[in-house]
Every structure is written in structure tokens, then in C-alpha cells.
Amino acid sequence: MPRRVIKKEQQDPSPTPTPTSAHAPASIASHTMGPPSRKRLREDAIDAQSAAVSFIRSHAPSAETCRRGHDDDQEPMFLELRARPGGGPTGSPQSSQNADTSFAHQSFAHPTFTNIGVKLRELNNTVGSLQQLGVCYVAELPELVLVGDQSAGKSSLMSGLARVDLPRSAGVGTRCPLHIRLINSSNAHWSCTVALQLDYDFEPKGKIKKSDVTATNQFPPWVKKSHRDIKIFKTIFDPSEIEEVLRWAQVAILNPKNDHELYIPGDGAIAKGGDLSEATRVAAAQFSPNIISLEIKGPELPGLSFYDLPGVFLSPDQEEDEYIVKVVRNLTRHYIQRKGAIIMWALPMNADPENSISLGIIREAKASDRTIGIMTKADKLALENEAQWLAMFREEKQSVGHGFFATSRPPDKPLETAAKWEQLFFSREVDSWPAEFEEFKDRCGVELLGEYISTQLGKAFEQSLPSIKAKVYTRLDKIRNQLADLPEIPENVEHEVKKSLYQFLGRMKTAMKDSEFSSEWSSLNNQFRDIIMKIKPTCRVKEPAAQTIDLSDADTEVSTVTPSKRPRPSDSTMRPTPGKCPRQENEMPTTPVKQESFTAGSLFRASPAIGTGLAEMHSPFAGFRNLGRLAMDIQDIRTQVRKKQRPGMPRDLVPDEVREAMCLDAVKKWQGPLETYIDKTAELLERVTNQALEESIGVLRRRLIFRECQIHLKEFIDKIVASQRGRLADMYRSETYQMYVLNEDSFSRYKAQELDQLRRARAIYRLKAVALIQWNYEIKNLADMSDDDRSREQKIFTQQLPKIGNDPYETEIEVAAFVRGYYLTAATRFVEGVTMNVNSHLFRIIGSTELDFFMDQQLGLGRAPLNVYEHLMEEDDKTASLREQLKSEIDKLSQAMTSINALECSPDGGSGSETILPASIIDLDDDMEEGF
Structure with missing residues (x-):
């Protein structure tokens, strides 16, 4: 079993780096914009101290002190922290003489960041696991939620964060929520598992009117289920297939009365012989609150998970679909109101931010302090509007708790070149990014945004981890007691069933x-x-x-x-x-x-x-x-x-x-x-x-x-x-x-x-x-x-x-x-x-x-498995159903506790313990293969 070896700190005579590096990790230097407020300065100091302590505890290396062995055989990495004379770790990215390897300009998946973010990745992997297990009903989990108006550039932004081409035209994002989970896997092969997370039942009762959408009936004709059903749709190993698979997954989720396998590309009868656009047009539902989830595994992926919601809008194409306007707003409000949600608010720089419908919903939910503003389509910025967007960067207008980032991922750019193009754009080497925005360079680009949101999600989860663990444990203990109170099933259940049946047939x-x-x-x-x-x-x-x-x-x-x-x-x-x-x-x-x-x-x-x-x-x-x-x-x-x-x-x-x-x-x-x-x-x-x-x-x-x-x-x-x-x-x-x-x-x-x-x-x-x-x-x-x-x-x-x-x-x-x-x-x-x-x-x-x-x-007794006999010895249908429900919940919560305990026991986990983490727990996504 591989072990991570930690060396003790040694004195290092290397020069002290500049403490105010513009390229420091986002948790340390995420708010170096001017003029900063007093509150922001205080928060920056706290964040910097917290992040510094966190990174020291996790033994995160500097860019110069990283020692890598061969990754192919998963040899352990020897990491060393050197104390500078003035105190604190050395090795700021700014000390590098090669500007191209500057931390702020490297890929989000660059080895430097992935080493520094080991703890964040494990934190975020764990929160992603808990989200997929569906334990948010027990404890509110921190989560990233991407919201925005229609045509706000969310699809391009999402593709950049997920590092895969996702549909950017009307389709997936407009019909149901999307949950993307990125997992850094030791396996060199890329894979993506698409699944349908079904939390709602489809119960149509005639034509839906706008008045049918109420506070108690938010998503007609969908009705909340008592539990989540997860159906695997398809696992693919070629990123070029993801767009087609996602579009057919949406058709499947909009036809809940049909077997979802009918819509699987390459296998399903409807997908084989049908036209995708026609299948979308004639779908039974126009919208669904059920979720399409993507679990993407690959090398050097950040441990990150987030929800992408359909864009809110004012009017539909057809008058008969007026109710969908309210339904989509309700859905956006539903996610924003979650206290643990960190809101990613996308607003395009070629539109007036004061007309944003999403901002009104955010303010209505009093979630502004949990919001990250993301200015998309920066390459579309009109010169006459520069002052307005600069004021927002400086928190003078539309202020939000996490400030603003700017991104530019034009849809005509291939994914392979989009990141490089964006880097050059914000460095003013291509196109016309105004020089007035230079002071906010550390907040420009999808890569830096990804670093920041990963850090924020990890920090939020780390802070709430004790509370989450306590609530999960309490619920687990309660369910075990409930299960213990149910009527006992005889030990030799097969013998008891057969004996009882023999007595009955003989008496007959x-x-x-x-x-x-x-x-x-x-x-x-x-x-x-x-x-x-x-x-x-x-x-x-x-x-x-x-x-x-x-x-x-x-x-x-x-x-x-x-x-x-x-x-x-x-x-x-x-x-x-x-x-x-x-x-x-x-x-x-x-x-x-x-x-x-x-x-x-x-x-x-x-x-x-x-x-x-x-x-x-x-x-x-x-x-x-x-x-x-x-x-x-x-x-x-x-x-x-x-x-x-x-x-x-x-x-x-x-x-x-x-x-x-x-x-x-x-x-x-x-x-x-x-x-x-x-x-x-x-x-x-x-x-x-x-x-x-x-x-x-x-x-x-x-x-x-x-x-x-x-x-x-x-x-x-x-x-x-x-x-x-x-x-x-x-x-x-x-x-x-x-x-x-x-x-x-x-x-x-x-x-x-x-x-x-x-x-x-x-x-x-x-x-x-x-x-x-x-x-x-x-x-x-x-x-x-x-x-x-x-x-x-x-x-x-x-x-x-x-x-x-x-x-x-x-x-x-x-x-x-x-x-x-x-x-x-x-x-x-x-x-x-x-x-x-x-x-x-x-x-x-x-x-x-x-x-x-x-x-x-x-009775199904011909070569029946043991669970058939156990079922017959249940007290009644209600008890049997309750028993199965409790067992399923115990299994989910036990997996959740395993993930949490593994995280706490990890050398990079919340406890700071030196306990060696088993290899099967380091890569939490491997355990989640069977979580669907």
C-alpha cells in the first residue's frame, strides 16, 4: 500500500518571497483589488491565515520544493517544507524566474496546483460523494450552484470548468438541472458516467396553467418523491461523445414513463432510429426538476462538483409554456435558498447587469453574501461600459460577498485552445482587454475562478464537517435503533418458511x-x-x-x-x-x-x-x-x-x-x-x-x-x-x-x-x-x-x-x-x-x-435467494418496505461516515493526523463507482 512520507521542516536560506504576490493561491490573495473595503481587508487576513495554516498542516509544497517520482507506479511523493528566516513557508510562485510557470498563469490541473490542492481535492471529493449519496436531507452540504439568465454564457463557463465540451445551444441546460462532479483519478484513462437522479415523480393532470405553479406546488406536474432513485444512463470514455449522450439523457428525463434505456445512444431503440431534435420536441414534459449527473474521472482533474441550473427568462417561445417561467424561477430559488450553497452568478459583459433576473432572485433569498459574481463574455465588452464593470470589480455596484471574476471562453474556440487564448486575452496579448482592468488580473480567467471556487468549497466543507459528521452519526444511530425495534426475523428463515408451508399444505x-x-x-x-x-x-x-x-x-x-x-x-x-x-x-x-x-x-x-x-x-x-x-x-x-x-x-x-x-x-x-x-x-x-x-x-x-x-x-x-x-x-x-x-x-x-x-x-x-x-x-x-x-x-x-x-x-x-x-x-x-x-x-x-x-x-420459492424467505417472514408489507428503506439509508449514511472518517484520518485531512490513508480511500471516486 503506498504511503505518503513527510519530512520535518528544515531551515532554508532561500530568499524571502514577496508576501503580496499577485499570483498567490486564491484563499490567500483572492481580494487584491482596489480600493478594498475594511471588511474585505479583515476577511482577507483571516482567509490568508486560515489558508496558510491549512496548507502548512497538509504539507503543501511550493513550486520549487516539489519532488516528483514516477507517477506510473504510484510511487510516494516526498514533500518538504522549508522555513524561511522570517517565518512562514517559502517558495512563492513569484520566486520562479520563468514567467510562463507563474502559478496564476498555469492550468488549473498543473502539478503545482494539484499538489498544493491535495487537501482541497479530498475535501471536495468527499462533499461530491455525499451529494451523490443524497444525504443532504440529514445535513446541509456546502455546494456550488451556477445560476444566470438565458444566454449568460453559462454553457461555455461550465465547459471550461469541467474541461469537456458540453452542449452550448438550447438543450440540456434549458430543460433540467445538471450536476457535474470532477474526480482526480489515478487511472490514466478519462471516463464520464451519466446518470439520472430522480427526486420527483411525473403526475400530469391535464394542461398546466401559470396559476398552477404555487409555493406548495413549485414544479407541476412533478411531485416530490420520498427517496432518490438513481439510474445509470451511460458510461463513455471519449469526451467527444458527451454532447450527444447528454442530449439523449435529457430526452429520457423528460419522458419519465418510458424506460430510460430506450434513449441510450447506440443501444436504445428510440435513440437508434429516432431524430434527436424531434424526440426533444415531442417529449412528455417540457421541463424537469430531476437532475442529470456527470461523474467525470481523469488524471489531474480538480476535486470539484457544482450544479448548473437552467437559465431564467422572462417569456417562453409558446404562450402555453408561460408556466415554465415560474417553474424555472422556483427551481433557481430552491437551490439559492440552501444555506450551504455558494452561488456562482453568471452575467455577460455585453448586457446590462442591472437587468439581471437572477440577481433579483439572489437578493430576494438574501444570498448576496454567498455569491460569486462571474462576468462572462469579456471579449464582448463595449468600451462605453468599462466604467460600470470596473465599479462592480471595486464593489461599488451590485456588490456580492465573494466579489467578481471575469472570464472569456468564446464558443467558436476549441476546448484545447480556449484556455491558452483566454490567458493571452487577459494578458492583453490578443484582442482588446482594457488596460484599466490590469489591477484585477488575479481574478481573470476560468482557471483562477476554478481555483477560487474549489478553495471556497473546500473551506466551507471543512468548517461544516464537524456539524455534518454529528448529524450523519445521529441520524445513523436513530435509524439503527428503528431497525432494531422492528420484529425479529427467525435466524433459520428458510427452514421456518418451508416448515410453515408444509404444515399448511398438509392440513389442506x-x-x-x-x-x-x-x-x-x-x-x-x-x-x-x-x-x-x-x-x-x-x-x-x-x-x-x-x-x-x-x-x-x-x-x-x-x-x-x-x-x-x-x-x-x-x-x-x-x-x-x-x-x-x-x-x-x-x-x-x-x-x-x-x-x-x-x-x-x-x-x-x-x-x-x-x-x-x-x-x-x-x-x-x-x-x-x-x-x-x-x-x-x-x-x-x-x-x-x-x-x-x-x-x-x-x-x-x-x-x-x-x-x-x-x-x-x-x-x-x-x-x-x-x-x-x-x-x-x-x-x-x-x-x-x-x-x-x-x-x-x-x-x-x-x-x-x-x-x-x-x-x-x-x-x-x-x-x-x-x-x-x-x-x-x-x-x-x-x-x-x-x-x-x-x-x-x-x-x-x-x-x-x-x-x-x-x-x-x-x-x-x-x-x-x-x-x-x-x-x-x-x-x-x-x-x-x-x-x-x-x-x-x-x-x-x-x-x-x-x-x-x-x-x-x-x-x-x-x-x-x-x-x-x-x-x-x-x-x-x-x-x-x-x-x-x-x-x-x-x-x-x-x-x-x-x-x-x-x-x-x-411465493417464488423455486431456488429462491435468502432475501425471498426473509421477505416472507417480515411482519407486513409496510414493515418490509420500512426495513428495506432503513437498510438502504443505513448503507448510504455508512458510506458517508466512511468518507468523512477517511478524510479526517488523511494526513491532508481536517484532523491533521499522521494516520496513513488507505489507497482505496484516497481515490474516493473508486468507492463511488457503485454509488449510483
């Missing part, structure tokens, strides 16, 4: 066999069977304007009206006139109704549990009870038959299509009960499986694994129920497609049974109509009648029916019996098929390994 397989579940499902099946049987179509057997006998599957309703033939007055069977007949014993005010069921041997006798009582009312199928009521009428049947008969057909010959249509109409009423049956089966299944989940891993109810299992279990149940629903729907469609009878014995038996019931009811009706049977004759269930009663009724039929002849509706009665017989045959098949299919398919899947595979897949 036994849940389907539990007696409680079997009992509930059996009850549901019985209710489904009963409702299907109950909605068997009933038949109205009355003739028009005659007595009515209404039949249902479980009862026979008999209602009477005035008979068609008036009985003799002496006939005991005569029905009295309504309202005048005396009520006889056991007589009801309306037609008597007697419950009638099937024969005792019937397979489809009404279930005692459902009947017409309380159990039936609470059945989930209660709403379907009357679906089959009066579904047929003998008169309607006759009408249908006659419509379908061909001419000349016998009246008692019924077309098959009539029978089939009526049978299919009867079974189509199953759709509602079937859907209810599926829904109730799904509810039962979901309830039982959730109970199994609770019993198996209920102790982990507060953990995400319980919630995840619950969610995915419902997904699985919904999936298999949907599949089962499709199967049963197919069964229903098969029943309603066409008539189908294979078990003809059952069909014949049911049809004969139904024909006997209908003929009996029809016979009673006909006998009452002609007063051959008492009008209040009560129809009883044959099973409930005694043998004598049945014999008596049969005797009446035998004696009386021949008297009234054949039934004119016998054919219609036979059709009704056919339909009811087919209904019972199909219903038997359907109910058994539905329930068996559910049992053999739906419940079988629950007990199979299909659920195991589904849960593994949904």
Missing part, C-alpha cells in the same frame, strides 16, 4: 375429509336436489271460465268457481252462491288445499328438512321455489300442439317438437339454482381452507407469509372454482341442448306416475263441475289416505266418470305427464352428475399436489 389435504366439511357439503347437496325437484313444472288443468285444479310437485290445489251446469236445489252437492252459503263444519272460506306427495316408494319425495317450513325459508335456494309454478296449462298445450300439427293429422297425435320444446323449457330453469350451488360450494371451500390456514400457520398471522398464503390460496380456489364452473356449465348446456333418455324404464315409471296424478286431479275437477261430487271434496295425499278412503274414491270414479264421458283434454294431460316424467328423469341425472363432478374434480384437486406447486410458484 385433510380438510376435505373432515366430518364437519362433509356434513355441510352434504346438506348443500340435499338443498340443491330438493330445489331442483321442487321446481318441477306444475300444470293448470282447468278449462276456460271453469273450475281450476292446480297441480304442483308436492301439492294439488283445487279452486272452484260457479259450475257450468246449475245443480238442482235439492242436490246436497250444490255449491251455494258466494257470500250467501252457510259455512259448514270444517269448511274453509276458500278452496280447500291438501298437501299431496309422491307415493311412498318415490325416490324424489320432498325432503323433510326442507318442506315448506323454516328450513326451506333459510335455504340459499329459497328464491327459486316458484320457478315451476303453473309452468303449463292444458289450454296452452292444446294451442301449441295445433300450431305444430300438419293438416290432416289426427288431433290426438302430438308432434315430437312440441314435447321436446316443453321438456327443454322445463330444464332451462336450472341455471339459477346451479349458479347458486357453485357459489355456495366455493364459499364453503374458501371458508374451510381459510380455517385450515389459520389452524396450521395462524401463529404467523402478523407475518407476510400468512398474508401471502391467504392471497394465493384465494387465487388458487378462484382458479379451480372457475374451472369447475365451466364443467358444470357444460353439463347444463348438454341438458338444454336436446332431449336425451337412455334409462327408459325410469322415464316410463315417472311418466306413468305423473299421468296418474294428473288424471286423478282432472277427474275430481270434472266431477265437481257437474255436481257429481261434493264441491268441497278434499283432495288428500294418497299415501295419507286409509284403504277405505282410497276404495271409496275409486268407487266414485268408477261410478261417476262414465256418466260424463271421455275427457276432451286427455291428450293435453298426457303431454303434461310426459314433460313432468322427463323432467324427473333428467333432474335425477343432473343432480347426481353435478354433485359427483364437484366431488371428483374440485375436491380432488385440493388433495393433490397441484396446490403445492402453485404455492411454490406464487
Whole structure:
């Protein structure tokens, strides 16, 4: 590991340099302008003393005492400070006999400056690292912010400071902020990493008006995020590529809803096939407060970082973009108001400084004392305005705390020659820089400006370092305590997850066999069977304007009206006139109704549990009870038959299509009960499986694994129920497609049974109509009648029916019996098929390994990394998110503390300690490779 060797101070007989060198470091001789104010003189003395002490502590060499070894193998440099007889270090740049090597006229990256600025570079590298880590929410960091009006020459100035050609036309600088970080790297190769620092979300809500821009909504339609997202855009190794990459990075940042990789030059689909100017024109946003960052590494670069903001302006090109004027001002104000910001105010010398919009914002924020005035475009200075700019140099007008610098980097000059040209310009060897400005020569040129701002940034950071460190440490300690208070995750988290899942899946397989579940499902099946049987179509057997006998599957309703033939007055069977007949014993005010069921041997006798009582009312199928009521009428049947008969057909010959249509109409009423049956089966299944989940891993109810299992279990149940629903729907469609009878014995038996019931009811009706049977004759269930009663009724039929002849509706009665017989045959098949299919398919899947595979897949446990198991053992989503957020913040703050501690331990750091700094910390940018 390379070490920096420090020799003790020795007496040096070299001549004492002139103490008021015009070419001294900016921290020492930055204000040698006249006439200086008393306050400025005092500040200069303090700055000089501070800088001198700082440089002595860092063992910075003079121009003559620098000893360099070979840089290629990173040999340590032996630095020596010599004490002059009068005290203080020797080796002022002015002692050099070669004017071309004068400190003020050397490149900012000249070895003399880089050696003197080792401490500054490390300070500024550290502050750049902290800025990129985004820890400014914990402690306010010193920062350089370049502001100015449009066309103020900021782009040329920025290119000079960054030592790379940046876009100078309308584009990058006008649409979003730019953060440039320069890092002196031991690597001989130049590189630049462009990244998008996303602090705001894009939430457009229609066309934006100027009134939408308020103090609380400064950058519509952008909304502040809770954290910063950093997306690497592209790393390049050729400075000539930087302009194109930056322009496409701007397009990406203005289209936040799209994947930023689409806009990467050379790789992204849009960047490959699109036109850059058109892509910029049609961008989703016209402006963004999100930042494009450039991390530039290279040999002999100063440790410097600064923000460049879009130029403020008065009016946009399009009236609809008026709001952007306010947005850009808000952005400028947002950065200027930061107490740690050192403002670099650019104002061109070919314009009137009194018209500067930026100066008004600076004064409004009371930031003038933190401002460095930078006069750009010095080569454009008009002779008649010299007095005005001289007054500003002398702090007589537009005074700012750090005074003014002048720069001149014409856009037509290549970067390689611009620095030399500027040096010659301010030395009055080219062009026409007025001699009156000679006294401010030490404040002219981008190189001297860069030296000054680097020094000021380093000093500000050094002064605030103890406070920053304390705040970062306090925040770090607080977050660690927060993390410690979160629910503990089991040590062997993978084992715990798998064990819990095994218990759950095992319990699921036994849940389907539990007696409680079997009992509930059996009850549901019985209710489904009963409702299907109950909605068997009933038949109205009355003739028009005659007595009515209404039949249902479980009862026979008999209602009477005035008979068609008036009985003799002496006939005991005569029905009295309504309202005048005396009520006889056991007589009801309306037609008597007697419950009638099937024969005792019937397979489809009404279930005692459902009947017409309380159990039936609470059945989930209660709403379907009357679906089959009066579904047929003998008169309607006759009408249908006659419509379908061909001419000349016998009246008692019924077309098959009539029978089939009526049978299919009867079974189509199953759709509602079937859907209810599926829904109730799904509810039962979901309830039982959730109970199994609770019993198996209920102790982990507060953990995400319980919630995840619950969610995915419902997904699985919904999936298999949907599949089962499709199967049963197919069964229903098969029943309603066409008539189908294979078990003809059952069909014949049911049809004969139904024909006997209908003929009996029809016979009673006909006998009452002609007063051959008492009008209040009560129809009883044959099973409930005694043998004598049945014999008596049969005797009446035998004696009386021949008297009234054949039934004119016998054919219609036979059709009704056919339909009811087919209904019972199909219903038997359907109910058994539905329930068996559910049992053999739906419940079988629950007990199979299909659920195991589904849960593994949904939980992501197939060769899952440890963090997947840790996530499942988190308390909940909010806790998991908070844990990840705290871990991320701890990582950032830990990196920040490492950078700060490394800086303090450095021989050139703030502590002045002799501790050797590890090589990995000396080049802080190497650690920041993964910081994005």
C-alpha cells in the first residue's frame, strides 16, 4: 500500500518571497483589488491565515520544493517544507524566474496546483460523494450552484470548468438541472458516467396553467418523491461523445414513463432510429426538476462538483409554456435558498447587469453574501461600459460577498485552445482587454475562478464537517435503533418458511375429509336436489271460465268457481252462491288445499328438512321455489300442439317438437339454482381452507407469509372454482341442448306416475263441475289416505266418470305427464352428475399436489435467494418496505461516515493526523463507482 512520507521542516536560506504576490493561491490573495473595503481587508487576513495554516498542516509544497517520482507506479511523493528566516513557508510562485510557470498563469490541473490542492481535492471529493449519496436531507452540504439568465454564457463557463465540451445551444441546460462532479483519478484513462437522479415523480393532470405553479406546488406536474432513485444512463470514455449522450439523457428525463434505456445512444431503440431534435420536441414534459449527473474521472482533474441550473427568462417561445417561467424561477430559488450553497452568478459583459433576473432572485433569498459574481463574455465588452464593470470589480455596484471574476471562453474556440487564448486575452496579448482592468488580473480567467471556487468549497466543507459528521452519526444511530425495534426475523428463515408451508399444505389435504366439511357439503347437496325437484313444472288443468285444479310437485290445489251446469236445489252437492252459503263444519272460506306427495316408494319425495317450513325459508335456494309454478296449462298445450300439427293429422297425435320444446323449457330453469350451488360450494371451500390456514400457520398471522398464503390460496380456489364452473356449465348446456333418455324404464315409471296424478286431479275437477261430487271434496295425499278412503274414491270414479264421458283434454294431460316424467328423469341425472363432478374434480384437486406447486410458484420459492424467505417472514408489507428503506439509508449514511472518517484520518485531512490513508480511500471516486 503506498504511503505518503513527510519530512520535518528544515531551515532554508532561500530568499524571502514577496508576501503580496499577485499570483498567490486564491484563499490567500483572492481580494487584491482596489480600493478594498475594511471588511474585505479583515476577511482577507483571516482567509490568508486560515489558508496558510491549512496548507502548512497538509504539507503543501511550493513550486520549487516539489519532488516528483514516477507517477506510473504510484510511487510516494516526498514533500518538504522549508522555513524561511522570517517565518512562514517559502517558495512563492513569484520566486520562479520563468514567467510562463507563474502559478496564476498555469492550468488549473498543473502539478503545482494539484499538489498544493491535495487537501482541497479530498475535501471536495468527499462533499461530491455525499451529494451523490443524497444525504443532504440529514445535513446541509456546502455546494456550488451556477445560476444566470438565458444566454449568460453559462454553457461555455461550465465547459471550461469541467474541461469537456458540453452542449452550448438550447438543450440540456434549458430543460433540467445538471450536476457535474470532477474526480482526480489515478487511472490514466478519462471516463464520464451519466446518470439520472430522480427526486420527483411525473403526475400530469391535464394542461398546466401559470396559476398552477404555487409555493406548495413549485414544479407541476412533478411531485416530490420520498427517496432518490438513481439510474445509470451511460458510461463513455471519449469526451467527444458527451454532447450527444447528454442530449439523449435529457430526452429520457423528460419522458419519465418510458424506460430510460430506450434513449441510450447506440443501444436504445428510440435513440437508434429516432431524430434527436424531434424526440426533444415531442417529449412528455417540457421541463424537469430531476437532475442529470456527470461523474467525470481523469488524471489531474480538480476535486470539484457544482450544479448548473437552467437559465431564467422572462417569456417562453409558446404562450402555453408561460408556466415554465415560474417553474424555472422556483427551481433557481430552491437551490439559492440552501444555506450551504455558494452561488456562482453568471452575467455577460455585453448586457446590462442591472437587468439581471437572477440577481433579483439572489437578493430576494438574501444570498448576496454567498455569491460569486462571474462576468462572462469579456471579449464582448463595449468600451462605453468599462466604467460600470470596473465599479462592480471595486464593489461599488451590485456588490456580492465573494466579489467578481471575469472570464472569456468564446464558443467558436476549441476546448484545447480556449484556455491558452483566454490567458493571452487577459494578458492583453490578443484582442482588446482594457488596460484599466490590469489591477484585477488575479481574478481573470476560468482557471483562477476554478481555483477560487474549489478553495471556497473546500473551506466551507471543512468548517461544516464537524456539524455534518454529528448529524450523519445521529441520524445513523436513530435509524439503527428503528431497525432494531422492528420484529425479529427467525435466524433459520428458510427452514421456518418451508416448515410453515408444509404444515399448511398438509392440513389442506385433510380438510376435505373432515366430518364437519362433509356434513355441510352434504346438506348443500340435499338443498340443491330438493330445489331442483321442487321446481318441477306444475300444470293448470282447468278449462276456460271453469273450475281450476292446480297441480304442483308436492301439492294439488283445487279452486272452484260457479259450475257450468246449475245443480238442482235439492242436490246436497250444490255449491251455494258466494257470500250467501252457510259455512259448514270444517269448511274453509276458500278452496280447500291438501298437501299431496309422491307415493311412498318415490325416490324424489320432498325432503323433510326442507318442506315448506323454516328450513326451506333459510335455504340459499329459497328464491327459486316458484320457478315451476303453473309452468303449463292444458289450454296452452292444446294451442301449441295445433300450431305444430300438419293438416290432416289426427288431433290426438302430438308432434315430437312440441314435447321436446316443453321438456327443454322445463330444464332451462336450472341455471339459477346451479349458479347458486357453485357459489355456495366455493364459499364453503374458501371458508374451510381459510380455517385450515389459520389452524396450521395462524401463529404467523402478523407475518407476510400468512398474508401471502391467504392471497394465493384465494387465487388458487378462484382458479379451480372457475374451472369447475365451466364443467358444470357444460353439463347444463348438454341438458338444454336436446332431449336425451337412455334409462327408459325410469322415464316410463315417472311418466306413468305423473299421468296418474294428473288424471286423478282432472277427474275430481270434472266431477265437481257437474255436481257429481261434493264441491268441497278434499283432495288428500294418497299415501295419507286409509284403504277405505282410497276404495271409496275409486268407487266414485268408477261410478261417476262414465256418466260424463271421455275427457276432451286427455291428450293435453298426457303431454303434461310426459314433460313432468322427463323432467324427473333428467333432474335425477343432473343432480347426481353435478354433485359427483364437484366431488371428483374440485375436491380432488385440493388433495393433490397441484396446490403445492402453485404455492411454490406464487411465493417464488423455486431456488429462491435468502432475501425471498426473509421477505416472507417480515411482519407486513409496510414493515418490509420500512426495513428495506432503513437498510438502504443505513448503507448510504455508512458510506458517508466512511468518507468523512477517511478524510479526517488523511494526513491532508481536517484532523491533521499522521494516520496513513488507505489507497482505496484516497481515490474516493473508486468507492463511488457503485454509488449510483
